[in-house]
Amino acid sequence: MNKPVSKKCPCGGGKYAKCCEPFHTGNKLPRTPEELMRSRYSAYARGLADYVRSSWHPSTLPEGLTLDDNPQWLQLQIIATGTHGNRGYVHFKAYFQVDDDIGVMEEQSHFVREQGRWYYLEGEVVDA
Numbered sequence: 001m002n003k004p005v006s007k008k009c010p011c012g013g014g015k016y017a018k019c020c021e022p023f024h025t026g027n028k029l030p031r032t033p034e035e036l037m038r039s040r041y042s043a044y045a046r047g048l049a050d051y052v053r054s055s056w057h058p059s060t061l062p063e064g065l066t067l068d069d070n071p072q073w074l075q076l077q078i079i080a081t082g083t084h085g086n087r088g089y090v091h092f093k094a095y096f097q098v099d100d101d102i103g104v105m106e107e108q109s110h111f112v113r114e115q116g117r118w119y120y121l122e123g124e125v126v127d128a
Contacts, residue, residue, distance in 0.1 A: 010045035011038035011076050024051050029118075033088030033111040034081045036118045041094060045073040057112060057119035071096040071103070079106075086113040091126075 009019035020042035022028035023035070030036035036055060043051040049067045056065070079091040088111040095104050106126040111118050 009038075010042040010073060013038055016042070024048055029116075030055075031118075032081070033083060033090050033109075033118055034078060036111060036120065037078070037081075037090040037092060037109060038076065040120060041073065041076045041092075044070060055118075055120055057114075057121045060120075060122050071098045074102070087111070088113070088118065 007015055007017070009016040009021075011020055013019040020039045023030055023039040024043060024046075030039055040052060040055055043049075043055070044067065047067055047070060049065065052067065053061060053065055073094060073096050075095040077093040077095070079093065081090045082088065089108060090111070091106075091108045093104050093106045095102065097103070107123040108126060109123040110121045112121045113119075
């Protein structure tokens with residue numbers, strides 16, 4: 001039996017239909033690195049591997065990327081964002097659950113804008 005899909009957006013930005021769904025369906029492009037980060041987090045949370053791959057810059061996209069080992073994502077916390085020309089960053093914490101354990105991943109993600117479209121370039125995991 002399929003698990004019911006929440007109407008709330010996994011990124012915490014309100015209702016999914018007005019938040020990240022337009023990005024996931026291709027009806028809208030993220031205008032900022034933060035919008036792209038939120039939409040990517042929501043794609044991970046919803047198991048949308050095609051969107052994760054399409055939002056990743058081709059120069060750094062891992063070959064054969066799947067979400068087969070994807071944990072259950074619980075919450076996204078944006079710490080800082082910024083842009084400088086066609087470069088941007090988002091510092092965030094993402095909380096997840098694997099079995100009975102809760103974990104957190106903290107990352108400084110880097111983004112690049114090409115031909116008006118933002119892409120995830122790479123991320124540096126911040127050690128706690």
